[in-house]
Amino acid sequence: MSQRKERKQQWMTLKRLLAYLKGERKRLSFAVLCLILASGAELTGPILIKHVLDEYVTKQRFPTNTLMMLGMAYVSLLIVAAIFHYVQLVLFQTTAMHVIQTMRNDLFAKVQKLSLRFYDLTPVGSLVSRITNDTEAIKDLYMTVLSTFVQNIVFLTGIFIAMFSLNVTLGLFCLSLLPLIGLIMMNYRKYSSQSFLHMREKLSALNAKLHESIQGMMIVQAFRQQKRVRQEFQTINEAHHAAWMKNMKWNGLLLRPAVDLVYVFSIMLILSYFGTQSFTNTVEVGVIYAFVAYIDRFFEPVNMMMSRLATVQQAIVAGERVFALSDEKEEEVENRTTHPSPVIASGEIQFDNVSFSYDGERDVLKNISFTAKAGQMVALVGHTGSGKSSISNVLMRFYPYHSGEVRLDGELLEQFSEQELRSNIGLVLQDSFLFSGDVAHNVRFFSNASMARVEEVCQFVQVSRFIEKLPEGYHHPVAERGSRFSSGERQLLSFARTMIREPRILILDEATATIDTQTEEALQRALQVMRQGRTTLAIAHRLSTIQAADLILVLHQGVIIERGTHEELLALGGQYYRMFSLQQGIMEKIQLNSD
Known part of the structure; x- marks a missing residue:
């Protein structure tokens, strides 16, 4: 399969996975609203501190009542953010459990309809793996990835608004980092998809071998074939381990380390910019603090999304295997006519x-x-x-x-x-x-x-x-x-x-x-x-x-x-x-x- 077809198939799989959320619109809408409120509370914090630094600390003004009010406002923002984060987490996880429950019910209903010809050709362990392990991998997409991406996209939008309000030049600089981060994400998805698919296939083979060995344990022991069966299991397990290790290498290279490198260079450039500006103009300490804080908070959601890419890729590969089963056309023979069914009376x-x-x-x-x-x-x-x-x-x-x-x-x-x-x-x-x-x-x-x-x-x-x-x-x-x-x-x-x-x-x-x-x-x-x-x-x-x-x-x-x-x-x-x-x-x- 060409890379273009593979990408198209992955996008189609992702769309089908997200289509399961149609019945959860109300809960999701409320969860997104809670995310926006929590993100807004978090983003207001640095602006509040910037105001305290520039208006009071640097000017050596310390009005007790005002500072106490500002301090209470900051603590209130943290409490509000914590409450809304808790609510959105519960809502997203409830949504995930409902979706996976529906998906598993659909899959189990599907396997009830499949013909015996299908079961003749498909190992039982492979089917069990798709209904349990693969749906479990998909659950993480709804439970953690969805909330992480929605939350961080909202968070990044707020960060850019705050950055542009402080300094347009630095805001444009941070905006220019997005294509670079997008390139890192694309390369990770490109190189990790095959290793994830191979890994899921080997996990399915592991389950099939395990199921077969347990079901046939009497024969295995009667013919003293424990060593041979153990070696076969170890061979499949080693292949599964090798697929995991290959995927871990891509994770180690293209996830946190690559983004951290971009983050370090960004901090260096921003501090250099402010350092150069200080030779000719006055630079407010609050602005520097706010910008460094926003840069740090800019890369925090980026790192979180990058760390979830592995889960996204696993969910897409698992989704392909699940939908391959749900799309299986080898169903048992049914009455195809539109006429009422005759009744068996005598039994000839x-x-x-x-x-x-x-x-x-x-x-x-x-x-x-x-x-x-x-x-x-x-x-x-x-x-x-x-x-x-x-x-x-x-x-x-x-x-x-x-x-x-x-x-x-x-x-x-x-x-x-x-x-x-x-x-x-x-x-x-x-x-x-x-x-x-x-x-x-x-x-x-x-x-x-x-x-x-x-x-x-x-x-x-x-x-x-x-x-x-x-x-x-x-x-x-x-x-x-x-x-x-x-x-x-x-x-x-x-x-x-x-x-x-x-x-x-x-x-x-x-x-x-x-x-x-x-x-x-x-x-x-x-x-x-x-x-x-x-x-x-x-x-x-x-x-x-x-x-x-x-x-x-x-x-x-x-x-x-x-x-x-x-x-x-x-x-x-x-x-x-x-x-x-x-x-x-x-x-x-x-x-x-x-x-």
């Missing part, structure tokens, strides 16, 4: 020559056609990667298919609203996910079901006995991902969570694969009841669990190669027969070994 499923690809290049489903009539159980079997789970992904509209048609009760899948589709299709995965909270919370899953309904569903799927044995029953706390429960217990709870919504269609994606034999027997009895009046799509490796299916589809490399009932497929003597015979042989060997 039709796939007609459906083809689908995750990457747009290689089809994982090729001309899939079948019909699951209302109330029927259709089983999908095949080796890993044959396309079984992809059929359920298409039916749930997690991913869009690119050819063919999918219909529910005769209506195209695209016609249904997300609410109608997801509330009438129950999905149970092999790896059941439980949320932090308690047992009842996970069964309800943010619904308004009563405790009586929760208990009824848990009895229905035969999980109530397990729950009643817990110390706190239905209010027993659930750790993250349900790590304190066995896989079978987690799966039973996920069944209860699915059935509480009474779906018309039930998708079981290897739902019994992680459950022991005793639990599976209880669950199979519950499934017999659950399937009544519902269309069931069962994906299974263990063929013993789907023998009663009305239709079994055998997939191989995305193609249906066999279809029929259990008996029909065994009589066919094809792929299903070989898979079933192999599993039966393995089971017989296990039984012989156990005997």
Whole structure:
């Protein structure tokens, strides 16, 4: 990207960040008013002292009452400035917190809409970094930078007015310093932007590696890969450190030192000017004091703004990353029609020559056609990667298919609203996910079901006995991902969570694969009841669990190669027969070994 395009993009990002302040206009206006009043009180102080020096000290006049009044006025100005500075600080920080709260809510709402394809390609740690770390960096823009720049611009304006009122020549001299200071700012922004971007990217990579390592800690320790993972983390951390150090060098060169150098030369020139003037004209001590004080106060806000440039640059880079996420177009497939959504009544499923690809290049489903009539159980079997789970992904509209048609009760899948589709299709995965909270919370899953309904569903799927044995029953706390429960217990709870919504269609994606034999027997009895009046799509490796299916589809490399009932497929003597015979042989060997 050229430097011109980069600068344009940064300005656009800054505009978008400032656009979040539109809803805070009243609070900001009052904050700016407080800044102006505080700055005015501070700037009046040197003029008051200049008056005391020239009118009283140099003339050896010390009227007690007058000097006390002037002293009280000066102290009052300091108190007023302190009060208004406090108020503006609170107002600016309140504004910042409101803006960041809104931004984080917007980002979280956005990630809820993103398609599963996006999550397939984006590390979770990177998303967490954008919503937390990057927004935290942006918060400083509103909390400290905005108030600093507004305050100091107001302050500088007042300083120039005061300088020109004292001496026009020196006022013009100080005004000529602004282009030089602007040049320093431009160079800093130019050279620091890349290092800030690199630094934020490495911080995101750090979070991604940390998240991945913690989530996979069992595998890391089981294979004794702690050293390798630690080295990978150290490599990323060193790159992050190097980016920080490079940025610190620019800070050390172009921020305070460069401005301090300009300040020293300015003081030297001003004192030289007054020294030269003293040879021919009388120079008032108060004027010298006031001018030196204003010069000092001129560079104080300049230094403050320069010191905030690093925060501005971080906020812009963080804003680019945040807006890249908020502008992401890879959203989940939604109902695009303007017509009212049809209603799923019976739950009949039709796939007609459906083809689908995750990457747009290689089809994982090729001309899939079948019909699951209302109330029927259709089983999908095949080796890993044959396309079984992809059929359920298409039916749930997690991913869009690119050819063919999918219909529910005769209506195209695209016609249904997300609410109608997801509330009438129950999905149970092999790896059941439980949320932090308690047992009842996970069964309800943010619904308004009563405790009586929760208990009824848990009895229905035969999980109530397990729950009643817990110390706190239905209010027993659930750790993250349900790590304190066995896989079978987690799966039973996920069944209860699915059935509480009474779906018309039930998708079981290897739902019994992680459950022991005793639990599976209880669950199979519950499934017999659950399937009544519902269309069931069962994906299974263990063929013993789907023998009663009305239709079994055998997939191989995305193609249906066999279809029929259990008996029909065994009589066919094809792929299903070989898979079933192999599993039966393995089971017989296990039984012989156990005997």
